[in-house]
Amino acid sequence: MSITFYYAPNTSASRVHWVLEELGIPYDKVKLDLRAGEQHKPEFLAINPNAKVPALVVDGTPMFESLAIIIYLGDRFGVEKGLWPRVGSGEHAEALAWSVWGSVTLGGTIFRLFYNTSEWFPAESRNAPQAETARKEFEAQLGILDQRLRGREYLVGDHFTLVDAANAAAIAWALSFIKVDTTRLPDLSAWLERSTQRPANQAVHAG
Template identity: 85%
Template sequence: MSITFYYTPNTSASRVHWVLEELGMPYDKVKLDLRAGDQHKPEFLAINPNAKVPALVVDGTPMFESLAIIIYLGDRFGVEKGLWPRVGSGEHAEALAWIVWGSVTLGGSIFRIFHNTSEWFPADARNAIQAESARQEFDGQLKILDQRLQGREYLVGDRFTLVDAANAAAIAWALSFIKVDTSGLSNVTAWLDRSTRRPANQATQGA
């Protein structure tokens, strides 16, 4: 088994990094400097023609898109480690729903806020009205998540899974630059703290 992980810290690659650590899989890391344009080099474009991180090469086969990578790793390696529901089970259906929700619905709001507020994008490309609209959506989505976590410690089943890693990583990153009053979101706050304190996530910090 050969796995090579291409990443940049503090991007969507971070959640794949966390997942790899949770699975305990041996892998090689290749850090890309986005500001220097490493993602546009021919050797990386051969792996991901979209010129984005993360990317993964498993036994010579390239993959990109963090959500696809996490689902693949879960289906292939996560079941036997108790980190992913068995394919075809009811919990697997729930896992797919919540992990896609975290990337598409919640992630869409996060990206709209980032796109309209971050200096990574030109000033004339930012829109304050769009940013505020996305902030309101993000607030509502956190409330949905808080309701889901009522009476449970994790999003799917009775134990931590890769669904929690994927969503907690995205929300922790978002909350680092989005000001949100989380005082009424006790379930989310406890879940986020419980998840991000895991040794696998801590091992990725600053790496």
């Protein structure tokens, strides 16, 4: 089996990087310099025509979209490692619901925040009222997660799964550029700490 992972640090690729480290499967890494425009090179566009990281090539088959990659890795390698529920189980249904929610609903809000606040985008395309609306939605969605985590340690089942990695990576990234008082969200804060302190995530951020 051969797996090649295309990434840039502190991007949507970080959640996939964390998942690969949790699974402990062998893979090769290819780092792209986004500011230098390496994502637009023809050889990368052949893998991801969207010119974005992450991308994964498994035995010659290219994949893109971080959530698609995480679900694929979970189904194929995560079940036997206790990191992803078995297809067809109730927990698998919950894993899909919370992972897709984290990418589409919460992730959509996070990207709106990013587009409207980050210097990566031109000032004239940034909109302060939209940023404020997205910030309020982000706080409300963090509240939904805090509620979900009441009386439980992880989002699905009774132990850490890749669902936690997918969501915690996105939230930790968002909190690096949007300040939110998470002390009002004690169950979310404890879960975020518990999840992001895992050695696999620490290894991703170590270099």
